[in-house]
Each structure stands twice: as C-alpha cells, then as structure tokens.
Amino acid sequence: MVRVNENYTLLQGSYLFSEVAKRVRMYQEKHPEKKIIRLGIGDVTQPLVPSVIRAFQQGVEEMARKETFRGYGPEQGYEFLREAIARVDFQERGISVSPDEIFISTGAKEDTANFQELFDTKISLAIPDPVYPVYVDSNVMAGRAGKLSHGRYTRFVYLDATLENDFKPALPKKRVDVVYLCFPNNPTGQVLTKEELKQWVEYAHRYGSLLLFDAAYEAFVEDPSIPKSIYEIDGAREVAVEFRSLSKTAGFTGTRCAYTIVPKEIKVRTKKGHTLSLHSLWFRRQSTKFNGVSYPVQRAAAAVFTPEGQKEIREVLNYYKENARRIRDAIVSLGLPCTGGVHSPYIWFKTPMDSWRFFDYLLENIQVVGTPGIGFGKNGDGYFRLSAFGDQSNVLEAIERLKTLSW
Ligand code: MLT
Numbered sequence: 001m002v003r004v005n006e007n008y009t010l011l012q013g014s015y016l017f018s019e020v021a022k023r024v025r026m027y028q029e030k031h032p033e034k035k036i037i038r039l040g041i042g043d044v045t046q047p048l049v050p051s052v053i054r055a056f057q058q059g060v061e062e063m064a065r066k067e068t069f070r071g072y073g074p075e076q077g078y079e080f081l082r083e084a085i086a087r088v089d090f091q092e093r094g095i096s097v098s099p100d101e102i103f104i105s106t107g108a109k110e111d112t113a114n115f116q117e118l119f120d121t122k123i124s125l126a127i128p129d130p131v132y133p134v135y136v137d138s139n140v141m142a143g144r145a146g147k148l149s150h151g152r153y154t155r156f157v158y159l160d161a162t163l164e165n166d167f168k169p170a171l172p173k174k175r176v177d178v179v180y181l182c183f184p185n186n187p188t189g190q191v192l193t194k195e196e197l198k199q200w201v202e203y204a205h206r207y208g209s210l211l212l213f214d215a216a217y218e219a220f221v222e223d224p225s226i227p228k229s230i231y232e233i234d235g236a237r238e239v240a241v242e243f244r245s246l247s248k249t250a251g252f253t254g255t256r257c258a259y260t261i262v263p264k265e266i267k268v269r270t271k272k273g274h275t276l277s278l279h280s281l282w283f284r285r286q287s288t289k290f291n292g293v294s295y296p297v298q299r300a301a302a303a304v305f306t307p308e309g310q311k312e313i314r315e316v317l318n319y320y321k322e323n324a325r326r327i328r329d330a331i332v333s334l335g336l337p338c339t340g341g342v343h344s345p346y347i348w349f350k351t352p353m354d355s356w357r358f359f360d361y362l363l364e365n366i367q368v369v370g371t372p373g374i375g376f377g378k379n380g381d382g383y384f385r386l387s388a389f390g391d392q393s394n395v396l397e398a399i400e401r402l403k404t405l406s407w
Contacts, residue, residue: 007143016133016375017041027363037398039327039386040369042186042345044251046319048300049312052250055303059296070295075287077104077259081298084305085259089244095231101263101279103286104293106256108216108245113138115212115241115260118268118281123177126157128169130187130376130383132214135180151378161188162379163350167339168192171199175207182214184221187376187385188348189340191226197233204239210266211240219249219317221343237263241278248345248389250304250313257293257301320345323395324388330399331386345388348373352407358384366401
C-alpha cells in the first residue's frame, strides 16, 4: 500500500461545511415533511444579474463559432477582465493596482489554500481564531502545523478574536513570517478601521512579514472610513497580497471567478539569501498547476465591472444587506451578544449552550441551519454564525421561528 501524506492525519474531523451538510441531510431524511431554512454556508440564493447573464451567453455564442472560438486563455486571465478589475475596484478609487498584478482564478478558497505553497514549511504563521478553516487546513496539509493539542496546533501563533477584544485580534507579541487576515471577517463579521489596519501594515514592515489579506466580503462595506482593500493603506503594496472574489459580490459561488492581487514590489528570499519576486513565483505556480477560468465565465465576470453591472449587483447586495440587518436585529432582541450584520453578511453571536448543541437545538426545534462557531476554531465555541445570503422570505420566516425560542 502507498504511504499517505502523514499531515492529512492531523486534520480535525471533516471539513466544517461538509459536516453541517451531512447533519442537515440526515435530519431531512428522518423528517421529510419539515421545511429547513439554510442560513449556514455563505452561499448566495439570488440569480446572476441580467448584464452578467447576457455577457455569459455571448461568451458561449462566441465559443460556438469557428471565427470566435477560444482555446486556452492567458495564464493570468484575459486582459479585458484584469483591466476592468484594476480600473473599477482600484484605480477609480485612487488605489494603485495594475492589470498585470491581478491573477484570475476559480475562487478565493482555492487561492487562499494554494498560496502557502510558495513558502518554506518551516515559516511561522499567525492565524486568527476564529477563522475561515481553509487557512488552517491548507497549512496542516502542507506540514506547517506541528501537533494538535487541546484543539490547537502547536506551531501556529493564534490571534485571539474574542468578545473581550471586540473580535479584533491584537498584533502578535513576536515576529511571524506570514499573517492571515480577513476583513470584513469571516466568521465574526467584524471590520477594521483604516487606523487599525495600518497597524498590521506597520507590523509587517517592522518584521519583514507578509500579510495574506482576504477581502472576499469587501462589497458589504458601506462606511468609507472602513477599508475595502488593504492597498488603501500606505506601504501595503510591499507587504500584502489581497484575495478577492465574485462569489458573494456578484453571485458567482456556482459560476466560479475570483482574483488575487500580488503587487510586484513584494520580495521573498531563498535560504541562501537570494531575493525573488513573489509575483513571479505565483505566476510560475499558477501557470504550472492551473489552466484558467473559462472564457464565458471571464466574459460574465467582466460585465460585473460595467456601469450597468455595478448598478445591478448593488441592488442584489442591498437585498442581502437588508437580510443581515434584520437577522442582527432579531439576535439583539433575543438578548444575545453579537457582532457583524453591518458591513458584513455574517452575524456572529454568543449562544446559550455549546455550538454543536445549539446547532442541533435549532435544527430540531425550528429547522433553521446555521454554522457552529467551534468549526471556526476554539474561540468559536459557544458562538454561532448565521448567513444573510438566504432568500428574503426564508430569512423572515427564520426570524419568526427564532422569536419562538426560549432557553
Ligand atoms: C462560508 O460560509 O464561510 C463561505 O461560504 C465558505 C466559502 O466561501 O468557501
């Protein structure tokens, strides 16, 4: 028999959202008559907007004709899409990012999971707790985690996000090589001000660290004093990679299209001290292991950045934001301390029992599915996350059902 990658044996249980789906499936099989409302995984429910659909269809039409058919695309993604992103997401907002610093991909999940491959297995890592589990698991698989002890890996530096610090982790006390940050945060929904994010950029400069900044939820930010991009902070281009996605911004969870920005200034070094460009390394990695997003999907994605596309996605985003506001109000009225729901599609709250018990309690009593906080890390125990991506009528029904609870 073939020997496995031993690191996989260090992973905890199954992937969070697979476990949630399994429990819901089992419940539904036992109770086929019950209507379950799913506010667990952050999966969108509203269709792609009309201008995106039209561009998607045109892309498919082009693939059907010999004169316009396309095979493999450029490794980093089509220029038309990268230019549109650079202009609309960054340059028009006074942020310097050029199209050749943008890498189109099938998802921020993939990119945040894959990016660690560029680094030595011995580097030190700071990972928030609670956290999107992909950052943790991908580093465990790569052999960077050490041993599992009391629910934590011995080699990670954990950045505690708790009620006490308003879910804004403090800077690590010592130097770490790579820091994972996600704002607006998944799962807590918390955001940082420019001043707060600046401290992370300064930390990275002081210690020669790299920040991996997940901005997948930037479209939910409404207040201009809250950065949507880490590149709004001076000096970030030298120390930060940013991950963005159309999944939550424009309903692409099933269609798949995301992008990662790797500024050309970022340098990394070899053991012997030779300096390399991180951008060149990521280009090398992607061109070897990835063959791009399909042409029709990139055409559809480009339509998001047209004035019409922007107007249409804003309407859908407002729909989800209204859901978020209502869920947050309902949780507040239940007297449960919570964060998120503003500038974020996630509402994170303290539960009157442990996370999985609360999950089962909601499923059995009111058939509402959320995500147990413990699945995002040790600090998540006793917390729960609800997502605002549901259909509005379902969200309203879930709120009514929540109001019937007592403990
Ligand atoms: C979540 O629910 O945390 C996200 O939908 C997961 C993801 O984007 O992969």
